[in-house]
Amino acid sequence: MAKNANLTLAGPDLAALLCSRVCHDVISPVGAINNGLELLDEGGADSDAMDLIRTSALNASVRLKFARLAFGASGSVGASIDTGEAEKAAKDFAAAEKKTEVTWTGPRAIIPKNRVKLLLNLFLVAYGAIPRGGSLDIVLDDPENQAKFSIIAKGRMLRIPPKYQEILKGQLEEAVDAHSIQPYYTVLLADECGMDLDCVQGEGEITFTAAVA
Template sequence: MATNPNLTLTGPDLAALLCSRVCHDVISPVGAINNGLELLDEGGADADAMDLIRTSALNASVRLKFARLAFGASGSVGASIDTGEAERAAKDFAAAEKKTEVNWHGPRAIIAKNRVKLLLNLFLIAYGAIPRGGVIDITLENPEHDAVFTLVCKGRMMRVPPRLVELLSGTPAEAVDAHSIQPYYTVLLGEESGMAIDVVSTGEEIIFTARMAPADA
């Protein structure tokens, strides 16, 4: 059960907002596919139209596959997931955008589903913390037991996500909407997984960490 006072959404509201988030992520590439088809219908440059369609279709596919792991069921309740799937999803997500390099370190393991979801949602937050692109180094330590996940991001115009800090601090937060549901879900996953989340900015990099919380926490 969640102990953070900010985690107050009901199940239906959480599901609705997560659906809105996924729709927001895929509507742009799907719209671009439609634009490419319209260009073909109008007799526009075939090569340019097909390039737009291919690129947008790949982007939409990558985002949906990522969302399936990060937000979806990905198997039955209580199922485990191979961290190799998470690595591929994160690298494909970044490669489709072509602005951020992802380096992945640590052993491959089959671990609890919510831990994988937490890791991927932390990746999304780290990705958003460097909007102009950069590098994200992801390290998994002892993922099957006393897991520690560390994500270090570097880039131009770095910014610590204010909603994440607000949620982690437990101070009163604004109403959750489709824009803030993703950090909300990340904090909820941390509690459900028994992992404490921390974020530190050094000025040169932003470090996100999730580690197993003490038993008496």
């Protein structure tokens, strides 16, 4: 598989931008926890403050656990990961957001961690295709060998994330930044795994795939 023309980031820049992405994802729920504590300090409604703290703490925890699998080392170099962990991370992520239903079909398997990271990053791309919520149907075919991952996105305001499409086609005309680092990382992981990415928009749905070349 030919190297994508956009995959040119140096290691330190890639690490810095991924860190920025993770911080962006958790700063909102952590800030909400702080707001809830301030409300308690000011003698505000205890039940409302505690509900805010509980919800935000759960959201932050879910996001961090997801980020650990999707972006982190997740064990030693060459380690493998149970796809059951990826399923739980994806379903918990969607449940915390309360706007998208996730179904997961396919055999549970222990596979190379970069394949799991690719699957979860493709999930994020598909999640971004339904900004108003909807459903994501995730299907794993032969994950241990000639793997193919498919994610069918359905929802309102359906659209292929533009940065993902540009990077996938090697047509990104600007520097990769904190907003485009996640789709960039998805394409990079596919390249590292020897898997081809594709996305097809049909009537009321978009199918995102990653398949062994």
